[in-house]
Amino acid sequence: MKGPTGWVKLGLLVASLAVGVALPYLVDQFLVGIVTLALITGLFAMSIDLLAGYGGLVTLGQAGISAAASYGVAYMSVKAGAGHLAQVGVGLLAGLIVSAVFAVMIMRSSGVYFMMITLAQGMIIWGLSIRLTRITGAENGLPGVDRPEFLSLYWQYYWFVLAVVLICSAMLYVIVRSPFGLALEGLRESESRLLVLGYNTSLQKFYAFMVSGFFATVAGILLVYLNQFISPSSAHLTASALGVLQTILGGVGTLVGPMIGSFIVVYLRNVVSQDFERWPTLMGLLFIVVVLFARRGLVGELSERWRAWLTRRGLAVPLR
Amino acid sequence: MRTRWRSLAASTALLALIAAACGTPGGGTTTTTAAPTQTTAAPGGETTTTQAPTTGELEPLRIGVLQPLTGAIAASGNDAKDGWELYWQNHPTEIAGRKIEWRVEDTGGDPDTALQKVDELVQNFGAEIIVGELLANVTLALADRLADNPDVLFVVPIGSADDMTQRRRDEFPNMIRAGGWTSSQTSHVLGDWAYEQGYRKVATMCTDYAFGHEMCGGFVHVFTYRGGEVDPSQQLWNPLGTQDMSTYVTQLADMDVDAVFALQVGGSVGDFLTNWHDFGLKDRIPLLGGEVLLDNSNIRNLPPEVVEGLISSGHWTEGRDEPTVTEFVELVDAATGKIPSYYVAATWTAAQYIQAALEALDGDTSDKQKMIEAMQGFELETPFGISRMDSYGNPIYDIAIRRVEVRDDGRVWNVPVEIYENVDQFWPFTPEEYLQQPVYSREFQGNLSVGEPAAGG
The missing domain is CATH 3.40.50.2300 (Response regulator)
Incomplete structure (x- = not known):
């Protein structure tokens, strides 16, 4: 533990873990469902943050990958009537194959070109989900994806999602602090320097995209079992863009930020909208305020101010 | 100093927004007057109902x-x-x-x-x-x-x-x-009416998704069943949300047909109808609209000359002269x-x-x-x-062939031209015959023969 920052972080972590585990005892079914959703979309946004925040590669097609995984699960469940193991297996496979194909396509691009290619990739999945009626059910989607017996109740599934998201978060935490993660940051700061240093940046992007795609796949599988339904709108650009917005709102390159951003967006969309019809306006205002006054996102800005406060009191040394 | 003020303003605004957001859960919704029965399901399975309805009041x-x-x-x-x-x-x-x-x-x-x-x-x-x-x-x-x-x-x-x-x-x-x-319920009738008008060859222009397939299929099915002809190559399908309909309208202009059946939704409606009018097709080719194409929600935003006189069929006819409707x-x-x-x-x-x-x-x-x-x-x-x-839980209505007319106050509405009485979702077939065919899709537009028309209609 390094000074007060470490203790604050530890305290927040323990407190949120305690609340997280005890949640089904504290609030009703509806709110538990909302938190489950927020955790899953949070994991999705974290997978975007890995690329955008650490690698400087803003993707606009991530929803295509998670939707491919969802469709894999839903197809095996609804159309093929396979067991849950096969469903998850096919879901994983679908997500990873799509990630691999996409990764090969983007590994030599960066910046705006990267964004445009990923945008097109996401919309290809959307287009396929509209067109391949026999597999995807087109607009009507695939309803009736049942969860396994031991996860059928809402709180059982909540705890399962909590555990999976925690494990994935820990993995992401380790990844961004590993040499691989640091090299990824190097990619964001200056690709040409990294090239000079002898890094194969194309391969690096391929791996980063695959790792990110894996977490998006997990999120897609969790989501389809939560909603028990999948339709083309899950693959649409708006779904991808919402993930990016959650990431920006919470703080790019913080990992915990996208999760918090996701909680805010889900809360606005599902709870505030009950009483406030113009909730998209509220969300828009929130984004404007964040972009204008907290460019690092909520978490980025808060931690920056915390560090500045500590520095002023001589409790910490400035980072840069 | 300046930055501090700025950040202060920002945090206040944010806090206000968050507070506005947080204040709501469970908080008074305007319509809820009594507390709902609180059912707390504890993990582990026990369910406790904490409030029973008060006696004497339901x-x-x-x-x-x-x-x-x-x-x-x-x-x-x-x-x-x-x-x-x-x-x-x-x-x-x-x-x-x-x-x-x-x-x-x-x-x-x-x-x-x-x-x-x-x-x-x-x-x-x-x-x-x-x-x-x-x-x-x-x-x-x-x-x-x-x-x-x-x-x-x-x-x-x-x-x-x-x-x-x-x-x-x-x-x-x-x-x-x-x-x-049901989507095809109203266009079945229009298929029959089109044949009665003497149209023998019709092209279609529908949105390429389930609702468009069903509306269009309903029309094509009954029209071809009566003896009309719809060439599959003259069935145009545009993606949902098409912004520019002019390319489709010019294709329709070159087709040698007696009439065109069209069904569009959302923003494409205005663009389609405006192009149809501006390209001079409105006076050249009769246009038959699926119900939603000429619904009042769409035509009220368009210039009257673009929509006046257009024909469609629908279970809703706002210009029908019956007390329940006019009231x-x-x-x-x-x-x-x-x-x-x-x-x-x-x-x-x-x-x-x-x-x-x-x-x-x-x-x-x-x-x-x-x-x-x-x-x-x-x-x-x-x-x-x-x-x-009907016994399937779908309504049976009198369905009207409607024409858009301009009211005295300058607004437009649909008035009935002809009314088909007691039309159910299978009309003019019997449920047994009808249900043997698959649901309408882009591939299936009702060209299977399904037997004789049912009595009535």
Whole structure:
């Protein structure tokens, strides 16, 4: 533990873990469902943050990958009537194959070109989900994806999602602090320097995209079992863009930020909208305020101010 | 100093926004007057009901209304909301001792959001009846979710996916289309009428998704069944949300046909009709519209010369000279300043059915199957005219061939040209014959022969 920052972080972590585990005892079914959703979309946004925040590669097609995984699960469940193991297996496979194909396509691009290619990739999945009626059910989607017996109740599934998201978060935490993660940051700061240093940046992007795609796949599988339904709108650009917005709102390159951003967006969309019809306006205002006054996102800005406060009191040394 | 002020302002604004957001859960919704029965399900399985209904006073009947109030089709969704709310503003909200309470929720036209919202309405609000939605795919998703819950009645006044009351009827035991319709129901009639007008060769121009396939299929099926001809290469399909329809309109202009059947939705409607007029086709080729193409919600925003005189068929005809219709149109016009679209009429009629069922069962809504049976027994005077239900839970209406006319006040509306009486969803076939064919799709536009027309019609 390094000074007060470490203790604050530890305290927040323990407190949120305690609340997280005890949640089904504290609030009703509806709110538990909302938190489950927020955790899953949070994991999705974290997978975007890995690329955008650490690698400087803003993707606009991530929803295509998670939707491919969802469709894999839903197809095996609804159309093929396979067991849950096969469903998850096919879901994983679908997500990873799509990630691999996409990764090969983007590994030599960066910046705006990267964004445009990923945008097109996401919309290809959307287009396929509209067109391949026999597999995807087109607009009507695939309803009736049942969860396994031991996860059928809402709180059982909540705890399962909590555990999976925690494990994935820990993995992401380790990844961004590993040499691989640091090299990824190097990619964001200056690709040409990294090239000079002898890094194969194309391969690096391929791996980063695959790792990110894996977490998006997990999120897609969790989501389809939560909603028990999948339709083309899950693959649409708006779904991808919402993930990016959650990431920006919470703080790019913080990992915990996208999760918090996701909680805010889900809360606005599902709870505030009950009483406030113009909730998209509220969300828009929130984004404007964040972009204008907290460019690092909520978490980025808060931690920056915390560090500045500590520095002023001589409790910490400035980072840069 | 300046930055500090700026950050202070920013944090205050943020805090205010967050506070505004946090203040809401459980906090007073305008429509909820009594606390809902609090059911706390503790993990582990025990369920404790902490509040029983007070003796002498019956539990209110809670109804959840799901419509797209934001997004691409928000205008129609808000019309649907108006119809629902206007009904209860003009009728007692206490029936057979039970207060009617409702909550309108926004789906944004997205099935995932709709599923989350319906869970909220059932679990949190305690809704016994769900009324929704506008889009066929969202309605189907909701029907699937609610099918496992026998304590909820699903009333579908707008979403018109054919199979919900046809081949897949048995999958949705707690669903009824009070005030609703099936997509192909109204265009079947138009297929017959087109043949009667002497048209023998027709091209089609429909949106490429389930609703477009079904509307178009209904027309093509009956038209070709009567002896007309539709060349599959002259069936144009444009993607949902097409912005520029001019390329399609020029293709239609080059076809040697007697008439064109068209069905567009959302923003494409205005563009299609404007192009149709501007390219001079309006006076050259008769245009036959699927119901939604010329619904008042679409034509009211267009210049009268673009739409005047166009023909369509529909279960909703705002210019019909019948007391129930004219009274309704005047009432809605006075309240909203708009001539009602079919969305307004649909949710209004759904409310009418719910009220009638509640009265018939003396406020006892415990058995949802009894409610469905009751609704199937009524013959109600609705804004759609007399409405009855067939045994599949879909209404039987008089369906009109309509023409757009300009009223004295300069606004446009649809007036009936010819009325087909008692048209059910299978007309002109019998259910047995009809259900042997697959549901209409881009591949299947009804070119299978399905036997002789049923009597009547």
